Amino acid sequence: MSRTEYTDTAPVHAAASRIAQTVSTAFRGKPETVDHILAAFFSGGHVLLEDVPGTGKTILARAIAKAVALPFSRIQCTSDLMPADITGVSVFSPRTQKFRFRKGPLMSTIVLVDELNRATPRTQSALLEAMAEGQINADGRLFPLSDLFFVIATENPVEQEGTFPLPEAQKDRFLLSVSPGYPSADDERLILESHRRSGHPVDDIAPVTGADDLRLCKRLVTEVHVDPAVRDYMLALSTATRNDPRIALGASPRGTLALYRASQALAAIRGRSWVVPEDVKELLVPCFLKRILLSTEYLARGYKVADLVAEIAETIPVPVSRDV
Structure with a gap:
């Protein structure tokens, strides 16, 4: 096979470049960090961001979600977070005298799970089951998730207190584990400059691609x-x-x-x-x-x-x- 017969991946390169350029206005760090997260997304996997607090993990995840213009939700994990809090629960309506299912934040497309290792093993399992199966089992019903469903989970290092480390089998569910690391001195200077202005850096990010383009990217990378x-x-x-x-x-x-x-x-x-x-x-x-x-x-x-x-x-x- 000659290279001229290979699949044209220009749309993937173009979409990734637009996303990376847009994200760089809010997240100052290693460019390959964004590339690795997009590699996990385009290949149908999920990503675990692990680093010490304050290195921009949450900003990075929010910036990517905003750049791709997909439904986004955030789950802040705590020790009292229950599986139903993220998957959804039936709520009784006095007006209709019926139960109505209220979807949880996991039923979105891009889901940021902050501090995953602060959630209990039961709640972690509910998340990882959704990642593996592409659907949620809640209240005795199955809810299919989007074909673009993507989890960006952040985790504090195991040295931090008050955490529930993921078992090895559950860590295996994440395609990649990425560590943003500390920014360079120049990047940290830019961070200080950006926070002199009013507003959050992520607020200025505008979508640069959409669902159809992303589905095309996911198909092309398999070829x-x-x-x-x-x-x-x-x-x-x-x-x-x-x-x-x-x-x-x-x-x-x-x-x-x-x-x-x-x-x-x-x-x-x-x-x-x-x-x-x-x-x-x-x-x-x-x-x-x-x-x-x-x-x-x-x-x-x-x-x-x-x-x-x-x-x-x-x-x-x-x-x-x-x-x-």
Whole structure:
């Protein structure tokens, strides 16, 4: 197959560029952070933003939601939040003498779940079930969710008190785990400048794309070409995490599939119709970070999953072919 026969992914690149440019007016940080969130969205997954408080996770999620012009809701998680609070509940109407179902905030299209690890396991399970099934089971009825349903969950690091850490199986439901990190000195200076003006930075964001364009983007990324050598490269990376003695739980097959799908989306976002090894390496840590569990011994030694994944990547030969 020649490159001239590959799917035209220009609409994906154009939409992603518009969104990223618009979001950058409110969120000052690493450009690849927005690309990774869009990669999760375009590939039909969900994203977990994990970092210390105050690094712009909520602003970033709100800015993206506003830029894509889709129904948006926010769930602020607390320890007393119940599953019915997010899925919905039947309310009795004295006027009609009937029960009426009141939809919860989870029945939106773009859902920001703030501080997910402050919700109880029961409430977390209700959210993750909706993410996995694409529907909500509430009050004995099934409610299908939008085909553009996308969850952006934020989480405080496990060192913070008053949290309920997600089990490993539930972390696996998120396609990518992204850490915005601290802004550079220049970006932080721009943050201070923007807050000198009245109003919130997100308030000035105008929609730059719509539902039809986003559905087209999601379809096109599934057609991005992945060379067999690149597929084997992904498999080698996953296998290496399972065979490393420092790792108690390696990347699952779902993790390999997530890496495959996200790499397709990132290639299209970057303006290509084919995946290159650099796409895979860039997404390796965001994809595997929450899917790998270090052994107790190496946790005690202070090893970090991100560092170990990056180290493993350096041991796997990078493929070279006419397509990559």
